[in-house]
Amino acid sequence: MKYISTRGQAPVLSFEDAILAGLATDGGLYVPETLPQFSQEEIASWAGLSYQELAFKVMAPFVDGEIPDDDLRELIANTYSTFRHDAIAPLVQTAHNEFILELFQGPTLAFKDFALQFLGNLLDYVLKKRDQRVVIMGATSGDTGSAAIEGCRHSDNVDIFILHPHNRVSEVQRRQMTTVLENNVFNIALKGNFDDCQNMVKASFGDQSFLPEGRQLVAVNSINWARIMAQIVYYFYAGLALGAPHRPVAFSVPTGNFGDIFAGYLASRMGLPVDQLVIGTNANDILHRCISANDHSLHQLVHSLSPSMDIMVSSNFERMLFDLYDRDGAAINKLMTDFKATGNLKLSDSALTKARELFTSYRLDDDEMVRVIADVWEHTEYLLDPHTAIGVEAARKTRRRQDIPMVCLATAHPAKFPEAVRKAGYPQDPPLPHHMADLFEREERYAVQDNELSAVQQFMKDNIRQ
Ligand SMILES: Cc1ncc(COP(=O)(O)O)c(C=O)c1O
Numbered sequence: 001m002k003y004i005s006t007r008g009q010a011p012v013l014s015f016e017d018a019i020l021a022g023l024a025t026d027g028g029l030y031v032p033e034t035l036p037q038f039s040q041e042e043i044a045s046w047a048g049l050s051y052q053e054l055a056f057k058v059m060a061p062f063v064d065g066e067i068p069d070d071d072l073r074e075l076i077a078n079t080y081s082t083f084r085h086d087a088i089a090p091l092v093q094t095a096h097n098e099f100i101l102e103l104f105q106g107p108t109l110a111f112k113d114f115a116l117q118f119l120g121n122l123l124d125y126v127l128k129k130r131d132q133r134v135v136i137m138g139a140t141s142g143d144t145g146s147a148a149i150e151g152c153r154h155s156d157n158v159d160i161f162i163l164h165p166h167n168r169v170s171e172v173q174r175r176q177m178t179t180v181l182e183n184n185v186f187n188i189a190l191k192g193n194f195d196d197c198q199n200m201v202k203a204s205f206g207d208q209s210f211l212p213e214g215r216q217l218v219a220v221n222s223i224n225w226a227r228i229m230a231q232i233v234y235y236f237y238a239g240l241a242l243g244a245p246h247r248p249v250a251f252s253v254p255t256g257n258f259g260d261i262f263a264g265y266l267a268s269r270m271g272l273p274v275d276q277l278v279i280g281t282n283a284n285d286i287l288h289r290c291i292s293a294n295d296h297s298l299h300q301l302v303h304s305l306s307p308s309m310d311i312m313v314s315s316n317f318e319r320m321l322f323d324l325y326d327r328d329g330a331a332i333n334k335l336m337t338d339f340k341a342t343g344n345l346k347l348s349d350s351a352l353t354k355a356r357e358l359f360t361s362y363r364l365d366d367d368e369m370v371r372v373i374a375d376v377w378e379h380t381e382y383l384l385d386p387h388t389a390i391g392v393e394a395a396r397k398t399r400r401r402q403d404i405p406m407v408c409l410a411t412a413h414p415a416k417f418p419e420a421v422r423k424a425g426y427p428q429d430p431p432l433p434h435h436m437a438d439l440f441e442r443e444e445r446y447a448v449q450d451n452e453l454s455a456v457q458q459f460m461k462d463n464i465r466q
């Protein structure tokens with residue numbers, strides 16, 4: 001399997017090289033040259049597989065033998081052994097044909113664990129094999145950071161630097177990152193927003209000359225192909241549990257950087273019968289405006305009660321555009337260059353038509369989201385986190401068919417977001433799981449930095465281990 005850039009001008013890479021490259025040298029994102037295709041018979045034969053067995057079936061064609069099968073199986077087994085539920089991604093029914101896919105049973109309580117615990121193990125494996133040391137640089141609006149740190153904290157070959165927007169993540173999210181005191185882990189609280197963090201990461205990938213000789217940057221954000229690949233698995237898992245491929249399923253996904261829903265789109269391209277993909281956004285609604293009104297223009301980023309989705313520039317939308325524009329790298333290069341210059345992007349008529357066939361979208365402000373948490377609690381005693389609530393309501397508002405099961409992705413545990421949950425009338429802070437019960441007593445360490453690329457890079461230079 002070869003990996004190509006969405007902008008068509010970077011070298012074509014193997015799986016391992018694409019994973020280590022992060023952003024392509026032309027500024028694009030790596031995608032597989034062709035997608036594996038699974039027949040309906042093959043998918044049907046996977047009914048009843050464990051999550052780990054299914055993960056191997058879905059991911060092996062992307063790895064394409066670069067990692068021996070037994071080693072890949074072991075990486076998968078180690079990854080999901082740290083999850084708190086045997087089913088790994090349990091399904092809970094909340095209404096007729098409405099299901100919640102709990103993706104928060106991993107060590108850091110968000111869906112990011114599915115891919116980032118795997119990526120941590122994968123990087124450790126590849127770097128040991130190559131006897132190579134790297135520097136990880138990542139941006140987080142709250143969840144990627146702790147999952148990436150958890151995945152890499154024990155890796156000797158990695159120094160990890162995570163930028164989060166200062167005072168813009170929940171206290172639980174911040175502490176999950178800043179209480180990890182291993183000497184290869186560095187948290188930077190940037191005086192800016194998530195887009196500033198993400199821009200710094202992308203700029204640093206573009207010019208890595210600030211790094212010590214012999215080191216390279218590796219990405220843990222969903223610009224890294226391994227993130228998307230590992231997330232495709234749970235779409236198949238949920239689909240199979242609900243009768244696919246004999247019956248179609250629909251998915252609703254609270255969306256920010258477009259990695260999660262893009263994985264759902266790929267699952268459908270690979271053979272899973274998906275009837276509908278619903279994009280739910282908070283007030284940072286660029287994706288909803290794009291689908292509903294062909295308005296993909298930058299607005300001021302606002303601080304919401306679903307802070308992990310306080311994102312304006314969605315990295316993975318570029319991967320989607322690549323497909324919507326028939327994989328024309330030159331066209332994507334122009335679109336993205338113009339978007340950077342003008343802050344505006346209009347889809348062509350044919351791209352918009354295709355996008356609307358694939359996706360519906362809905363936007364919720366904080367008040368509406370809080371009402372959804374309260375309503376679902378009242379009717380089912382199921383406590384949603386604010387991001388999941390956005391997906392649930394987006395599904396209810398834009399659902400095309402009631403007879404098809406709608407799977408709403410529960411992307412985080414409500415204990416991460418006590419402020420939103422309390423606003424919904426829940427009488428207490430939802431308890432943290434046992435392994436995090438003492439989170440508020442643990443010592444924290446992080447550096448507050450001005451929103452200046454050179455200052456951040458200097459901090460990194462000063463702290464990368466020899
Ligand atoms: C809890 C939660 N829900 C939803 C999202 C959106 O996912 P994506 O960025 O893959 O669209 C994120 C982060 O991005 C998140 O942390």
Ligand SMILES: N[C@@H](CCOP(=O)(O)O)C(=O)O
Nearest residue numbers: 140141142143144221222257
């Ligand atoms: N919501 C994310 C933002 C980063 O997205 P990623 O999926 O590209 O890593 C977070 O919690 O950090």
